[in-house]
Structures are given as C-alpha cells and as structure tokens.
Amino acid sequence: MYELKVEGMTCGGCVRSxxxxVQSVDGNARVDVDLPSGRVRIDSAAQLDAVKNAIEDAGYTVTSATPA
Structure with missing residues (x-):
C-alpha cells in the first residue's frame, strides 16, 4: 500500500486519469483518490517508482510518495 500526494487533480476526469x-502498471491495483486533499492511496504489488512515474506521465505532479 502506498500513499501519494498528487498535485494538479481538479475533477472526476483527473481521478479517472x-x-x-496506476492500473496501466498493475491492472489489479486498488486506487482511492481523495480529490480535496490530493491524496491517493494505492494497494498494488507494483513498485512505488513505477506507480509514481505512471502518474507523472499522465501529467500530474507527485510531491510525496510513501509506503502506507
């Protein structure tokens, strides 16, 4: 499980993106996005760097990423 702080998310479309x-890296990943706080909790077997890179490749900024 990872918890990330992601900047640039403003709407439901951002949540889907x-x-x-994340699911492009791990199709079985469970993703919970708290849009107001910018926090994303991810339950995935993928490496944290791979998850972070996928989110950044989608156009968002990951300001912190930690195992939860």
Missing part, C-alpha cells in the same frame, strides 16, 4: 495510469 490517475486511476487508469
């Missing part, structure tokens, strides 16, 4: 980007 972040979720799809």
């Amino acid at each position: 972040v979720t799809k980007s």
Whole structure:
C-alpha cells in the first residue's frame, strides 16, 4: 500500500486519469483518490517508482510518495 500526494487533480476526469495510469502498471491495483486533499492511496504489488512515474506521465505532479 502506498500513499501519494498528487498535485494538479481538479475533477472526476483527473481521478479517472490517475486511476487508469496506476492500473496501466498493475491492472489489479486498488486506487482511492481523495480529490480535496490530493491524496491517493494505492494497494498494488507494483513498485512505488513505477506507480509514481505512471502518474507523472499522465501529467500530474507527485510531491510525496510513501509506503502506507
């Protein structure tokens, strides 16, 4: 499980985009986005760097990423 702080998310479309980007790395990942706080909790077997890179490739900025 990871918890990330992601900047640039403003709407439901952003939530879908972040979720799809994580699931492109791990199709079984569970993604919970708290839009007001910018926090994204991810339950995934993928490496943290791979998840972070996928979100950044989708156009968002990951300001912190930690195992939760």
